[in-house]
Amino acid sequence: MVAPLSAELQATDLHAVQLRAVWLRLGRDAVLRGLDLDVRAGESVTLLGGNGAGKSTLLRLIASALSPTRGEGRIFGFDLRDRRSVREHVHLLGHDLGLYPDLTPSENLQFALKMHGQQGDIRAALERAGILRAADRRVRFLSAGMKKRLALARLALLARPLTLVDEPFANLDAEGRELAVSLLNQAQASGSTLIVAAHEPELSLRVAARALVLSGGVLEAGLLEVRTDDV
Numbered sequence: 001m002v003a004p005l006s007a008e009l010q011a012t013d014l015h016a017v018q019l020r021a022v023w024l025r026l027g028r029d030a031v032l033r034g035l036d037l038d039v040r041a042g043e044s045v046t047l048l049g050g051n052g053a054g055k056s057t058l059l060r061l062i063a064s065a066l067s068p069t070r071g072e073g074r075i076f077g078f079d080l081r082d083r084r085s086v087r088e089h090v091h092l093l094g095h096d097l098g099l100y101p102d103l104t105p106s107e108n109l110q111f112a113l114k115m116h117g118q119q120g121d122i123r124a125a126l127e128r129a130g131i132l133r134a135a136d137r138r139v140r141f142l143s144a145g146m147k148k149r150l151a152l153a154r155l156a157l158l159a160r161p162l163t164l165v166d167e168p169f170a171n172l173d174a175e176g177r178e179l180a181v182s183l184l185n186q187a188q189a190s191g192s193t194l195i196v197a198a199h200e201p202e203l204s205l206r207v208a209a210r211a212l213v214l215s216g217g218v219l220e221a222g223l224l225e226v227r228t229d230d231v
């Protein structure tokens with residue numbers, strides 16, 4: 001049984017993410033410290049901040065992989081504690097790419113589609129990601145960048161309502177980074193709300209219209225509003 005949220009946090013389908021006064025302790029440290037966050041449905045946001053700022057932790061909390069120590073939140077109106085409903089709406093591409101190493105790229109994408117009851121053009125997805133030549137090799141034998149391309153191809157193929165991506169540009173060559181920009185824009189164009197944690201503002205601002213800066217577990221007061229056509 002999920003407890004009702006406070007009156008302040010009304011369920012609304014206009015918001016993909018609503019967090020109020022969220023604290024999260026991991027071990028002895030308070031990693032998130034009283035965070036408030038609103039992300040509107042269809043919005044694209046980049047989360048910036050130095051190493052250890054709490055970006056990955058915040059993405060994992062929004063994906064309901066971690067629970068707040070204090071505070072409350074809703075994802076598309078579902079209480080964060082209602083993990084099943086939250087996970088039906090969210091795709092998290094984290095540091096662990098969630099690939100099956102003994103399956104091939106084709107089999108990984110087939111499996112992902114099957115799990116979500118979806119259909120899609122796997123060959124076209126692999127070709128677009130530039131890894132068609134490795135379609136039948138086991139994932140464990142792919143390079144780090146090829147694995148990242150595969151994970152991005154899966155993300156674009158599934159297009160969940162809320163897409164969370166941790167460091168989409170890491171391990172990629174110049175062409176791969178352009179591919180990541182393009183696939184993330186494709187996900188957003190297909191209606192997904194996007195939150196991208198990155199260390200490359202110049203790239204992430206090509207997919208996000210708003211930047212949030214996380215520092216010491218708090219979102220800095222000044223939110224940097226950026227128009228994508230200005231960058």
Ligand SMILES: Nc1ncnc2c1ncn2[C@@H]1O[C@H](COP(=O)(O)OP(=O)(O)OP(=O)(O)O)[C@@H](O)[C@H]1O
Nearest residue numbers: 026027029031049050051052053054055056057058
């Ligand atoms: N399982 C854990 N137990 C204890 N502390 C943790 C755990 N996971 C993360 N932390 C701590 O939480 C803080 C935030 O880590 P997080 O990985 O969220 O930062 P980040 O902003 O994503 O950093 P980076 O840019 O280096 O990836 C760090 O101080 C880290 O040591």
